[in-house]
Amino acid sequence: MSILIDQHKKVIVQGITGREGSARAKLMLDYGTNVVGGCTPGRGGQEVHGLPVFNTVKETVEHFGKIDVSVIFVPAPRVKVAAIEAIEAGIPLIALIADRVPLFDVLEICEVADEHGAKFVGPNTVGVMSPDKAVLGMMGGRAETAKEWFHKGSVGIMSRSGGLSASTGYYICQTGLGISTICHVGGDSVIGLTFPEVANMFENDAETELIVMIGEIGGSQEEQVADLVASGKITKPIVAYIGGKAAQSGTRYSHAGAIIEGGKGTWQGKVERLREVGVTIVEQFGDIPEKVKEKLSTDGHR
Amino acid sequence: MAQLHEYKAKQILAEQGIEIPRGEAAFDSQKAKEIAERIGGEVVVKAQIHSTSRAAAGGIKFAKSPDEAEKTTSEMLGKEIANNLCEAVLIDEKAEIEREFYLGFIVDTTLKRPTLLFSDSGGSGIEERADSMKKLVCSIRNEPTIEEIKAICGDERIAEILQKLYRVAKKTDARTAEINPLALLKDGRLVALDCRISVDDYADFRQKDLGIEIARELGHTPTKLEKIAWEIEKDDFRGTFFFVEILEDKSKIENQKSKIGFHGAGGGGSMASLDAAQRNGLSPACYVDTSGNPPASKVYRAARIILSIPNIRGYFLSGSGVASQEQFGLARAVLKAFLEVKPNIPAVLRLGGNGEDIAKELVERYAKFLPAPIEAYRKKDTADFCASRLFELISNAKTQRGKDAKGEIQSETEIKDQKSKVKNHCQFKTKTGTISFDYSQLDSDSAEKIVTSCPQKILKLDENNKPILAIEQAEAERGKCSECLACEFASLDLGLNAVKIDFPIEGLNPKSKI
Numbered sequence: 001m002s003i004l005i006d007q008h009k010k011v012i013v014q015g016i017t018g019r020e021g022s023a024r025a026k027l028m029l030d031y032g033t034n035v036v037g038g039c040t041p042g043r044g045g046q047e048v049h050g051l052p053v054f055n056t057v058k059e060t061v062e063h064f065g066k067i068d069v070s071v072i073f074v075p076a077p078r079v080k081v082a083a084i085e086a087i088e089a090g091i092p093l094i095a096l097i098a099d100r101v102p103l104f105d106v107l108e109i110c111e112v113a114d115e116h117g118a119k120f121v122g123p124n125t126v127g128v129m130s131p132d133k134a135v136l137g138m139m140g141g142r143a144e145t146a147k148e149w150f151h152k153g154s155v156g157i158m159s160r161s162g163g164l165s166a167s168t169g170y171y172i173c174q175t176g177l178g179i180s181t182i183c184h185v186g187g188d189s190v191i192g193l194t195f196p197e198v199a200n201m202f203e204n205d206a207e208t209e210l211i212v213m214i215g216e217i218g219g220s221q222e223e224q225v226a227d228l229v230a231s232g233k234i235t236k237p238i239v240a241y242i243g244g245k246a247a248q249s250g251t252r253y254s255h256a257g258a259i260i261e262g263g264k265g266t267w268q269g270k271v272e273r274l275r276e277v278g279v280t281i282v283e284q285f286g287d288i289p290e291k292v293k294e295k296l297s298t299d300g301h302r
Numbered sequence: 303m304a305q306l307h308e309y310k311a312k313q314i315l316a317e318q319g320i321e322i323p324r325g326e327a328a329f330d331s332q333k334a335k336e337i338a339e340r341i342g343g344e345v346v347v348k349a350q351i352h353s354t355s356r357a358a359a360g361g362i363k364f365a366k367s368p369d370e371a372e373k374t375t376s377e378m379l380g381k382e383i384a385n386n387l388c389e390a391v392l393i394d395e396k397a398e399i400e401r402e403f404y405l406g407f408i409v410d411t412t413l414k415r416p417t418l419l420f421s422d423s424g425g426s427g428i429e430e431r432a433d434s435m436k437k438l439v440c441s442i443r444n445e446p447t448i449e450e451i452k453a454i455c456g457d458e459r460i461a462e463i464l465q466k467l468y469r470v471a472k473k474t475d476a477r478t479a480e481i482n483p484l485a486l487l488k489d490g491r492l493v494a495l496d497c498r499i500s501v502d503d504y505a506d507f508r509q510k511d512l513g514i515e516i517a518r519e520l521g522h523t524p525t526k527l528e529k530i531a532w533e534i535e536k537d538d539f540r541g542t543f544f545f546v547e548i549l550e551d552k553s554k555i556e557n558q559k560s561k562i563g564f565h566g567a568g569g570g571g572s573m574a575s576l577d578a579a580q581r582n583g584l585s586p587a588c589y590v591d592t593s594g595n596p597p598a599s600k601v602y603r604a605a606r607i608i609l610s611i612p613n614i615r616g617y618f619l620s621g622s623g624v625a626s627q628e629q630f631g632l633a634r635a636v637l638k639a640f641l642e643v644k645p646n647i648p649a650v651l652r653l654g655g656n657g658e659d660i661a662k663e664l665v666e667r668y669a670k671f672l673p674a675p676i677e678a679y680r681k682k683d684t685a686d687f688c689a690s691r692l693f694e695l696i697s698n699a700k701t702q703r704g705k706d707a708k709g710e711i712q713s714e715t716e717i718k719d720q721k722s723k724v725k726n727h728c729q730f731k732t733k734t735g736t737i738s739f740d741y742s743q744l745d746s747d748s749a750e751k752i753v754t755s756c757p758q759k760i761l762k763l764d765e766n767n768k769p770i771l772a773i774e775q776a777e778a779e780r781g782k783c784s785e786c787l788a789c790e791f792a793s794l795d796l797g798l799n800a801v802k803i804d805f806p807i808e809g810l811n812p813k814s815k816i
Binding site: 098126140141189 | 409412415505572595622626684
């Protein structure tokens, strides 16, 4: 198994005729994702990489029957309308790739998604990958390199950093281990799927034996995972790296969510809470693969 | 997030029907005196700075007469108050306060809902009493009713003001909006004495009226380069360019020796690389992040801005190490900037990820045209190794300048000079720049190589075997040309200067060199 995405899920791309949408649809197809079509208002009837293009999500769903996932490649100011369109058309999982989506737009998407029982990854996510199966978004880049870098296996990765998602995956696979799914939850302060939800999915996934969490300063997602561990809801071992040790309070470092406000969300606070519940903390990013290997052998998994 | 000045925030409250004291902003002391005269009686002079310790730092003072208001204003303007430059003051009538309340709008990032806050003990030090606040979790789509709000504040009039505050927040895309205090005056009126509104950076595009200078959390007053960088970023949604200068303690001479331009590519990886730089003795003069697959034009401009920071001794580019983006795009962008500026400083580019071999080879091919060493590394090379390598290069650097530069890219001014001379060329606009082909340098072979280099396939050969646009000019300008620099480097690879791409940077001195 794996979580969120595999080669059987039917995927569409919103904004498929755009610069990113078209390029990434091709890469997803090349990797093995079951991309069946896409939509762009006013471009219905065209084709992109041999895939049919529709005007609306509704038309796309009507044509194909059930759609499992929509990956949205439209500029930030238009993400809200696109996401709500997908949710209202009944698509249960959405990936929002764009960076700089206004906070209130994300809040609105959250409310609509809750009403419809839909989930979304992002915004500001490079996507989700289940190695050797399928990829959503832009993780891994070119298909042939992505196939070379990532292999399936028993490590589940969740990260607030896009680049570090892929790096963690690559360096872990270099040691001979493999990955069930890599999920980049996105770097914004309000996001759809959060660490606790993704951790629960990994907990329930038969293939995943260990969870790697790439967190960073700001917010409370890491602390919430610690709570799940403390209450016994997460039993699989977790290896965590928290970025932003040297960050100053009040200054933002790239990610909107990576900011310490009112003394909350500090590196120290997160690390202490996670250690308290028995999560393995890795201080130097490069040490992750070794720790993962060690944990998998001592914990008797694999 | 960008914080609005108090006077601006209060104007917005007033527009929604929340009562504020009579008052006006002043940018010079004469104006302050006039305002105080108009108000009459005792006034309060409030420095327009963003600080929670404003009163304690002397940023709020009472004045009994217009002359005193003038004097107090002249003492505040142009001064640093709580580490913030005071450029304006607000002159308000003095309020006779009976009681103080706190009213707030925040976004609960865990519940993912807007939330109204109320405390009946407002005023300074509210942060310490945060636990006593009453909360109402709301919807972003439907504003809360007076009845719902009354449940947390118990008073109809205050509930109305809270509802109006919710509207203010919605209207301004506020991540937080606070009235502290809302004062009950001796005459029974409820007046908002102070207000803080922080606007969502990402909503800048639809909040132009707020006059936000730069929608970034910088922790200091924006510098000239930060303003230039923001102009590039604000309306270009293709990827992200984040630029903040790390303003150093000028007394630390030691830092000067290892002061570098830091260029990250990818948020988390950038943060980790910044750590690595510092661990290895380098002192980053800026924190730059170009991520989210930006076009080469944006990365090029980022590099140009970094290279214009005075007195940097090296250039460190490092991202996550295993980037999904094609690294040769990044390499071309940085190389273009280096070939134009020809900085006499060493550079280490960690280009790990897709296309890393091509990227490395490209950097090595053009290194000979640059006065100082420039080295490229791949995903197997850690950020720490690359940072230590740059430190070594800086230590070894001799101030020798000037190899002969053939195949160099000309500076913008040189290009402009030539454009007037060369009639035999074709030119078209891209989203943020101009591409020119000089036909006199091209035969059919080289023309074909340039045409086929374009990944967007927007070029073709005309009947004379010269490159022309295969699409409408307007389409190229709308973004069909992805500004990837492939055609310019195809020409350079042939030893020609037949393709010239100009990506202007407003406000940056075209000749700025290190």
